[in-house]
Amino acid sequence: xxxxxxxxxxxxQAAPALxxxxxxxxxxxxxxxxxxxxxxxxxxxxxxxxxxxxxxDEDPKKDRLMLNSARIKALADSLHDIAKLPDPANVxxxxxxxxxxxxxxxxxxxxxxxxxxxxxxxxxTVDVAALCxxxxxxxxxxxxxxxxxxxxxxxxxxxxxLAAFHTSIHAVQLLPTDRxxxxxxxxxxxxxxxxxxxxxxxxxDFVRANSKVPVIETGAGVCHTxxxxxxxxxxxxxxxxxxxxxxxxxxxxxDTVLVDKAVAADFLRILTPQLAAYHxxxxxxxxxxxxxxxxxYPQLHPAxxxxxxxxxxxxxxxxxxxxxxxxxxxxxxxxxxxxxxxIITKDVxxxxxxxNTVDAAAVYVNASTRFTDGGVFGLGxxxxxxxxxxxxxxxxxxxxxxxxxxxxxxxxxxxE
Numbered sequence: 001x002x003x004x005x006x007x008x009x010x011x012x013q014a015a016p017a018l019x020x021x022x023x024x025x026x027x028x029x030x031x032x033x034x035x036x037x038x039x040x041x042x043x044x045x046x047x048x049x050x051x052x053x054x055x056x057d058e059d060p061k062k063d064r065l066m067l068n069s070a071r072i073k074a075l076a077d078s079l080h081d082i083a084k085l086p087d088p089a090n091v092x093x094x095x096x097x098x099x100x101x102x103x104x105x106x107x108x109x110x111x112x113x114x115x116x117x118x119x120x121x122x123x124x125t126v127d128v129a130a131l132c133x134x135x136x137x138x139x140x141x142x143x144x145x146x147x148x149x150x151x152x153x154x155x156x157x158x159x160x161x162l163a164a165f166h167t168s169i170h171a172v173q174l175l176p177t178d179r180x181x182x183x184x185x186x187x188x189x190x191x192x193x194x195x196x197x198x199x200x201x202x203x204x205d206f207v208r209a210n211s212k213v214p215v216i217e218t219g220a221g222v223c224h225t226x227x228x229x230x231x232x233x234x235x236x237x238x239x240x241x242x243x244x245x246x247x248x249x250x251x252x253x254x255d256t257v258l259v260d261k262a263v264a265a266d267f268l269r270i271l272t273p274q275l276a277a278y279h280x281x282x283x284x285x286x287x288x289x290x291x292x293x294x295x296x297y298p299q300l301h302p303a304x305x306x307x308x309x310x311x312x313x314x315x316x317x318x319x320x321x322x323x324x325x326x327x328x329x330x331x332x333x334x335x336x337x338x339x340x341x342x343i344i345t346k347d348v349x350x351x352x353x354x355x356n357t358v359d360a361a362a363v364y365v366n367a368s369t370r371f372t373d374g375g376v377f378g379l380g381x382x383x384x385x386x387x388x389x390x391x392x393x394x395x396x397x398x399x400x401x402x403x404x405x406x407x408x409x410x411x412x413x414x415x416e
Contacts, residue, residue, distance in 0.1 A: 004181050008191035010170035011113050011138050018171045019089075019110055019136045025165060027083040030130055033161045034079035037126070040157055041072050047149040048122065055146060060314040061120040063249040065147055075126045082130045082380035088402045089136050103409040108402040110136035112193035115185055116383065117142045117207060119199035122150040127381040129158050129172045134380075135401040138171045140192065142185060144199075145177040186211040196396070198384040201311070201337075216392055218384025220311045221251030221339035223369045226328040226354070228345035229262040235366070236344040237271045243342070243368040245278040248315050251385060252340050252372040255312050257319045258328045264288070264321045269295045281316040283307040288319040309335035325350055329357055336360060338387045340369040361387055361394040 021029075037044070048067045055062050067075075094106040114137050118124045125141055132139040143151040151174055159169035175185065186195060186207060194214050197207040201220040208215055225243055227236045243254035259267050268288065272295040275282065283303040284292055292300050307318040308331070322328045332341055342364035343354040351365040362372040362385075372395065374382025379397035386392040392400040 002176065002178060002181065004175055004184050004188075005191075007170075007173055007175060008113075008140065008185075008188050010168075011140050011173055012191045014168035014170040015110075015112055015138045017168050018133070018138055021136070021165070021167055023087050026087070026134055026136070029133060029161055029165045029167070030079045030083040032164065033130070033158060034076040034083075036157050036161055037072055037076045037079070037154075040153075041069055044072055044150065044153055044157075045069065047153040050149040051122075051147050060249045061146065063247070065120045065122065065150070067122055067150060071123065075123055078127065078375060078381045079130050081375070082134050082398065085134065085380050085398055087134065087136070088399050091402075093404065100413050101411060102413055105407040105409075106404055107407060109405040111401055111403055112137065113191060114139045114401065115142070115188075115192040115195045115213065116140075117182065117185070117195065117197045117199070117203065118384075119144040119203060120146045121198070122147045122154060124198060124383075125151050125154045125174075126158070128383055129155075131381060131383060131398050131401055133171065135398055137401055140173050140175055140185070142175040142182065143177065148177055183210060186213060189213055196383055216386055216390075216396065217388050218386050218396055220337050220387075221253070221369075221372075221385065222255050222309055222311050222335060222337040223252060223340045223342075224256045224258055224332050224336060225254055225342040225344065225369065226258040226322075226325075226332070227260060227263065227267050228325060228328075228343055228347065228350055229260040230346040230350070231260075231263065231267075231344040232346065233263060233267045233270050236267060237274050239342070239344060239366070239368050240271060241274040241278070243370050244275065244280060244317050245315065246368075246370055249313050250370075251311070252369050253313070254369055255310060255317055256308060256335070257317060258322050258331060259288070259319070260325075260328075261287070261321050261323055265291050265294075268292050268297075268319070272297045275317075278315060283316065283318040285318075285320045287321040291321070292319065309337075311337070325353065329354070332358055332360075339385055340364065340372040342367065342369050361385060 091108040116128050155174040158172045162169045192213050197204045198218045268291045281299045283301045285303045338360045340362040341358045341360045355363050374395035374397040382395040382397045386396040
């Protein structure tokens with residue numbers, strides 16, 4: 001029977017050596033890894049093509065799976081950016097001298113061994129490895145079978161650089177894709193300090209329900225944009241179109257448009273040619289359906305209840321006309337996954353009300369939800385977007401790959 005225990009033992013054993021690698025060497029390692037990715041672009045793309053050939057063209061995950069030369073270049077650039085970021089570990093958070101002479105310090109330290117479970121996103125392999133190396137954490141990666149060839153070559157390249165810097169190659173490991181082994185990972189409390197699922201809501205729910213190891217969720221995105229009655233409608237249509245079509249397969253893409261009934265007819269008439277140019281399937285509730293039909297929208301469908309609160313991950317979205325800001329806030333509270341939400345408005349007070357009322361990891365006024373990204377926010381890269389509230393929320397990146405540790409220096413003190 002196949003087991004991952006030896007791999008997990010190797011990961012745990014690699015942790016002290018990686019923590020002891022100097023800050024300068026960790027930076028140099030990441031810069032060398034960036035160069036290695038660029039030099040191996042052709043090999044990476046060849047492996048990636050083997051994975052792409054197995055996936056139907058109509059599968060929305062295919063775009064997330066693809067690594068072309070531009071995306072590999074972006075990964076390399078991201079590695080350079082991560083290398084420049086300050087080490088989040090060994091930061092002094094508090095220091096005090098007690099009356100009895102004890103010196104008490106609180107510092108940040110690496111989490112230890114980070115386990116990540118993800119689907120069809122080979123860029124995650126590089127992002128997670130880089131963030132963990134920079135912060136002194138070991139990582140064990142369980143990617144999906146869809147990306148096996150791509151993940152394998154990427155981890156091989158990473159391990160080659162670890163070896164070149166005289167560091168254990170077991171600091172970054174790719175686990176088998178056999179689903180029967182996932183439970184072993186989720187219950188490996190002796191070897192793994194934290195589990196991070198990144199993928200579908202089904203994956204996240206499974207990990208949450210079955211993991212004995214502490215979990216940080218990087219949640220699915222059900223993202224709304226509300227067009228308030230004072231909005232610049234031309235600007236609003238541009239933002240909505242960008243949020244939907246620029247990269248529909250990612251979690252910060254728009255899923256539902258809410259539009260105030262006072263401007264619904266005018267706005268949907270402006271929006272119609274822009275979404276139609278990208279052949280977006282629109283699922284509309286009755287009033288929105290009528291207005292879009294009058295505007296001549298070609299790919300129009302009556303919405304069902306399931307079309308709200310749905311993460312489409314494709315060129316599809318739902319549209320609903322609402323009475324006012326209160327109705328929009330109520331809809332978002334009911335259907336949001338607490339990822340990214342936006343309002344388009346000229347009313348500053350209404351914008352502030354939206355920002356302060358909506359419960360989400362990222363909230364926008366007059367901008368596309370597509371900006372919710374660790375790299376865009378200046379974090380170098382991200383493991384995912386956390387939609388929970390403990391430890392990390394929003395782009396889960398380098399700064400959150402640490403915990404706290406107390407250091408106490410004494411000179412023979414005993415407690416009376």
